Amino acid sequence: MSESKPGRDDLDGLPALDALDRSIYEWQMWAEGIGETGQRKLKAASVLISRVGGVGGTVALQLAAAGVGKIILAHAGPIKYSDLNRQLLMTYDRVGQSRVDTAKARLLDLNPRLIVETFDENVSEANAQALVSKADVVVDCAPLFAERFAMNRAVVHQGKPMVECAMYEFEGSLTTILPGITPCLACLSPIEPSAWRREFPVFGAVAGTVGCMAAMEVIKLITGVGETLSGSMLAMDLSMMTFARRRIHRNPNCEVCSKRHPV
Amino acid sequence: MLVHVRFDSQVRRLAGCNRISVDVEPSATLQQIVERVAEVGTDQLRTALLDDQQSLRSSILVFLNDDLVSKEQLLVLHDGSELTLTTLISGG
Numbered sequence: 001m002s003e004s005k006p007g008r009d010d011l012d013g014l015p016a017l018d019a020l021d022r023s024i025y026e027w028q029m030w031a032e033g034i035g036e037t038g039q040r041k042l043k044a045a046s047v048l049i050s051r052v053g054g055v056g057g058t059v060a061l062q063l064a065a066a067g068v069g070k071i072i073l074a075h076a077g078p079i080k081y082s083d084l085n086r087q088l089l090m091t092y093d094r095v096g097q098s099r100v101d102t103a104k105a106r107l108l109d110l111n112p113r114l115i116v117e118t119f120d121e122n123v124s125e126a127n128a129q130a131l132v133s134k135a136d137v138v139v140d141c142a143p144l145f146a147e148r149f150a151m152n153r154a155v156v157h158q159g160k161p162m163v164e165c166a167m168y169e170f171e172g173s174l175t176t177i178l179p180g181i182t183p184c185l186a187c188l189s190p191i192e193p194s195a196w197r198r199e200f201p202v203f204g205a206v207a208g209t210v211g212c213m214a215a216m217e218v219i220k221l222i223t224g225v226g227e228t229l230s231g232s233m234l235a236m237d238l239s240m241m242t243f244a245r246r247r248i249h250r251n252p253n254c255e256v257c258s259k260r261h262p263v
Numbered sequence: 264m265l266v267h268v269r270f271d272s273q274v275r276r277l278a279g280c281n282r283i284s285v286d287v288e289p290s291a292t293l294q295q296i297v298e299r300v301a302e303v304g305t306d307q308l309r310t311a312l313l314d315d316q317q318s319l320r321s322s323i324l325v326f327l328n329d330d331l332v333s334k335e336q337l338l339v340l341h342d343g344s345e346l347t348l349t350t351l352i353s354g355g
Contacts, residue, residue: 051355167354168354173352191322192322193273193311195274195350196350207354207355237271244329246330246331247329247330248331
């Protein structure tokens with residue numbers, strides 16, 4: 001595939017790459033469709049990640065490694081021992097300390113030129129709009145549906161893309177929401193599933209797999225390379241290594257997106 | 264006509280199995296198929312699928328051969344069609 005939307009216009013306004021950038025990102029710039037333009041798009045981009053747990057922490061780590069310019073992290077509270085089986089940005093010696101401060105330190109260890117903005121709070125109806133306004137792309141990795149629905153309303157309102165990723169036990173699911181084009185989260189389920197519980201069975205390898213895939217969706221959204229999961233949902237079961245790409249559709253009566261973006 | 268019903272995520276845990284097959288009329292509606300599944304499934308599965316009015320819950324996602332179908336949609340079923348019943352998940 002050729003570079004997405006090539007031309008001078010795309011390069012205008014994008015930050016230049018310096019020698020260190022080229023040294024760090026050289027091998028990924030060889031990837032078809034990335035090149036100079038793709039790397040500059042990554043450098044110019046800002047990404048909001050809701051929670052830096054097993055999924056979100058992996059998303060953040062991969063995007064920091066890929067050279068995304070700015071990452072905004074929202075996650076309340078201190079590290080607990082029970083986080084350590086999956087939350088790879090957290091460390092044993094920092095149990096009891098802030099999750100987002102620890103995540104920021106780990107990300108800067110990997111990429112000291114990354115800009116990291118942190119919020120020691122979880123996404124809610126009160127802060128979702130302000131948080132979303134700070135980013136080009138949103139990644140939703142929260143364990144509570146209330147947080148996911150709040151974020152969904154904010155991205156629909158602001159017309160911003162959101163990678164929606166989640167896991168449960170050995171399963172993962174992933175889709176990319178483009179407001180007005182694809183189903184929003186509320187199109188799929190207007191209410192929280194009755195059986196969902198805050199504490200869920202989780203292996204770090206499952207969460208990390210979903211996180212890596214979500215990071216790839218973000219990279220595709222930013223660079224224009226490849227094909228995102230817009231309009232489809234990837235459902236995977238890592239206990240059986242089965243993967244299904246399912247077609248999903250907008251709900252013309254969706255209370256969140258249908259009025260702002262009629263079907 | 265035999266329709267295969269597959270369970271994913273928490274629905275699978277409540278069903279206690281990965282899939283079942285139910286015998287339905289070719290003209291069966293989604294509601295009728297789900298009621299049939301609830302009849303042969305566990306009590307937990309019935310509660311997860313059907314609300315107090317015995318209607319399919321809006322939080323249940325239904326895919327017919329990997330294509331999301333709405334609750335009101337007329338289904339085009341064939342012998343061996345596969346329905347998947349699942350929900351959104353939220354683990355992060």
